[in-house]
Amino acid sequence: MREITLSQAVNEALAEEMRRDETVFIIGEDVAEAGTPFKVLSGLVEEFGTSRVVDTPIAEPGFMGLAVGAAMTGTRPVVDLMFGDFIYLIMDQLCNQAAKTHYMSGGKMSAPLVLRTNLGATRRSAAQHSQSLHALVAHIPGLKVAMPSSAYEAKGLMKTAIRDDNPVVIFEDKLMYNDKAPVPEEEYLIPFGEANILREGADITLIGTSSMVQVCEAAAEILAKEGISAEVIDPRTIVPLDEDTLINSAKKTSRVIVVDEGHQSYGVTGEIAGRINEKAFYHLDAPVLRMGAMDVPVPFTPALEDLTVPTPEAVVEKARKLMSGEMIHAA
């Protein structure tokens, strides 16, 4: 199978959906000729024109609000938010307006839009261009949240997101845009709410989101050499969450580590750990461990930044402790 980058995969997904449905348009800063700073959208304006690949002023609340109104009246905007950190700027339009449109109208209106943005530290971009803020929006009822972990996932999830009648936020890891993966030429979609078991195992479950899936897979490789059989699961979407697959795996292996790049406190790792505790408690041989990003603003200097995110080695170390029984009473 051919291999393409995550960036190309997203580009293909958008192009295919824009060809299929003329109500789909892209809006954001430097999305047209510039194709975004990450060049994910290069070539789209040449095919679809500036009426459907719309460069905006630097005004995130404005173009997000515009997209909500456009979505409510018969189009399918794909909003490009250059950095996930800018989500704070659009919170009212996303969380007070888009997320609540369907509910507040008693089911009569909806806002079928996609917010494409990114996450991920270690790009030496400091505290305002490095955050992983998906937990903030996953907290809000009415928003779906997808977290692609490869080029294949990014394409399939994006196409599903565009066809979804609800507001969907997609977080791409900005460090993965050039990572290649096999992606079929034929069209495919990846349904929301269906986790992907990347590797089956018997001793411990590693649940990872976005780039943390790679971290979990690398950890599983190391653990395998030590005779520890790790199961690796990618939830793909954290809203909706495929709870059954996660719970069943926890019941099977009896030990779980949840790895996610959002801040650890009040985050995705805690949410998933909580659900496993509630529904697989008697099957567990150890506490479910959370591994998120450090609860500090992301520092600039590489000497410090690299300390803030989970690594395969750190996951392996925790896994070993869980296996040896060292962590039954303390994390």
Add this chain to the structure above:
Amino acid sequence: MSPAKTASNTEDYLRMYRQMVRIRTFEDNANQLYLSAKMPGLTHMYSGEEAVAVGICEALKITDKITSTHRGHGHCVAKGAAFKEMFCELLGKEEGYCRGKGGSMHIADQSNGNLGANAIVGGSMGIATGSAFTAKLLGKDDVTVCFFGDGATAQGLMYEVMNMAALWKLPVIYACENNGYSEYTRTDEIAAGSITARAEAFGIEAHQVDGQDVLAVNELTEQLVARARKGEGPFFMELMTYRYHGHHVGDINREYYRSKEEEKDWKENRDPIIKFRGWLVEQGIATEDEIEALNDAVRKDAEEAVTYALEARYPDESEVDMHVFTDVKHALA
């Protein structure tokens, strides 16, 4: 009154009058429901501003869109909503426009092009601009009117979307209802300079109009809507009006921010309904008796709708997790 149309437009004039009376009557009933503790929560009265909503909405087609505000009952009535579904919504009943899930501050009636009230001051400016964007992208000739108050002119979102609307010539009309008060504060204490000049800074043609004169409002809107349909938008209107009640129905002792004399003056000398009624009689369009009969009919409609709504069913408890997502019947099942 400005002599906008000829006397041959009798039906238009009487419909405008009737719509203004319907708004006032709706609000009087809503206020009574609040005062008698029959309505959950609070509500913001539109009384005094009727000529704005009616003058504007009478210039729109059913396919044209509006976005509304927390003070939104007037816009909802003017765009064609029915009393029964409105009172049901205010009382949180199943038959309300939003099945009781929105209430006064989120009332919406998409069947008539009302994209909804909004409880965030200025929160719907993006939505209105996006609605106009849809019309342009899909080649429809719909116009969208964005209602907002003078208080919302302090929100940054307004300037962001006006900039885009002007750059892209979107068919949107920003209608600033300047009622002189930003919640509990005089507008001149929160708004520097001129409000219309702010729109003009983006190259948007802006007009100020007497918001108590329904014919003047309607005449201006007719012109701007026709031009917006031809791609000459966006436009900005500042409508000088007055809010008879407090910021909301519970804001009763308000002399610390405005005097009773001022309120009395607006109610007695600048009331949009009294003014228009006088003009209708003077022009021979309707007699006093006909007007009284019309008022009585509206009053009776409202009373029946209130009675109906008070007795109507609340939504079933099973609805609490419905409509969170379009494709999941019960989000928590």
